[in-house]
Amino acid sequence: MENYLDINKNSWNAKVEPHLKSDFYFIDEFLKGRTSLNSIESQLLGDIQGKSILHLQCHFGQDSISLSRLGAKVTGIDLSDKAIETAKKLAEKCNTDTEFICTDVYNLPNVLDRKFDIVFTSYGTIGWLPDLNKWAKVINHFLNPDGEFIMAEFHPAVWMFDDDFTKVSYNYFNEKPIIETYEGTYADQSADIVQEYVMWNHSLAEVLQNLINNQLEVKIFQEFDWSPYPCFRHVEEFEKGKWRIPQFGNKLPLVYALAAQKKSSQ
Numbered sequence: 117m118e119n120y121l122d123i124n125k126n127s128w129n130a131k132v133e134p135h136l137k138s139d140f141y142f143i144d145e146f147l148k149g150r151t152s153l154n155s156i157e158s159q160l161l162g163d164i165q166g167k168s169i170l171h172l173q174c175h176f177g178q179d180s181i182s183l184s185r186l187g188a189k190v191t192g193i194d195l196s197d198k199a200i201e202t203a204k205k206l207a208e209k210c211n212t213d214t215e216f217i218c219t220d221v222y223n224l225p226n227v228l229d230r231k232f233d234i235v236f237t238s239y240g241t242i243g244w245l246p247d248l249n250k251w252a253k254v255i256n257h258f259l260n261p262d263g264e265f266i267m268a269e270f271h272p273a274v275w276m277f278d279d280d281f282t283k284v285s286y287n288y289f290n291e292k293p294i295i296e297t298y299e300g301t302y303a304d305q306s307a308d309i310v311q312e313y314v315m316w317n318h319s320l321a322e323v324l325q326n327l328i329n330n331q332l333e334v335k336i337f338q339e340f341d342w343s344p345y346p347c348f349r350h351v352e353e354f355e356k357g358k359w360r361i362p363q364f365g366n367k368l369p370l371v372y373a374l375a376a377q378k379k380s381s382q
Contacts, residue, residue: 120314121220124244127311128196131301132176140303147209152178154344157238157268160375164188167233170258172221173241177203177214184212191215193224222250231260238268243315248322252330259378265332268373275317279349281361289319302347332376341366
């Protein structure tokens with residue numbers, strides 16, 4: 117898929133406006149100080165005061181700004197120029213010094229020359245990337261010796277199902293690109309946008325092995341039977357801020373999270 121970057125950039129550019137208006141992203145409350153970080157990633161991140169953080173695929177920067185508010189020095193990157201433009205405006209309104217760069221993940225080493233204490237990515241990011249070996253190489257490249265990679269992501273078991281969770285429609289393994297057209301968006305199903313996109317499913321083994329192959333030692337790995345976001349169809353909130361797909365109850369993992377440390381070169 118030579119042009120997947122163009123297709124997906126257009127898709128994410130189209131999402132910015134409806135996302136800004138959606139309850140999903142609660143922009144008004146966010147500007148007043150509400151964090152966008154969830155308990156899952158917050159616990160893995162711990163105390164980040166004074167740490168440098170590279171946030172991959174940051175959309176319009178809410179998590180990046182939330183990390184800045186906790187005292188970190190944050191650089192967020194994203195493929196969408198509209199998202200990055202919005203992120204810069206949000207950071208200004210929130211009075212944080214969060215830095216934003218418009219680029220795709222694989223190209224980042226060509227435009228940024230710095231190392232970080234933490235590389236962070238979360239929720240709905242790696243599915244837009246075809247090659248996780250290249251991804252893990254980028255993570256390794258940007259980490260200081262003994263630096264940490266922190267990740268929270270939707271579980272690959274979820275992506276096997278059709279949108280209504282009635283049948284298994286997709287391969288668990290990274291068999292080929294998934295090219296589809298979608299009406300609306302996960303943040304607002306009724307949004308008046310139709311977008312083509314290109315995605316890839318990545319098994320847990322593919323994620324973990326590529327990190328291991330690139331000198332990242334997985335220290336913590338967790339799975340969760342709930343999602344902190346109501347971004348799937350037909351979900352129900354069983355506890356405040358925790359959603360499940362009703363017919364599966366707690367039987368299906370919806371999210372996983374991990375912390376990995378860059379091995380010091382001997």
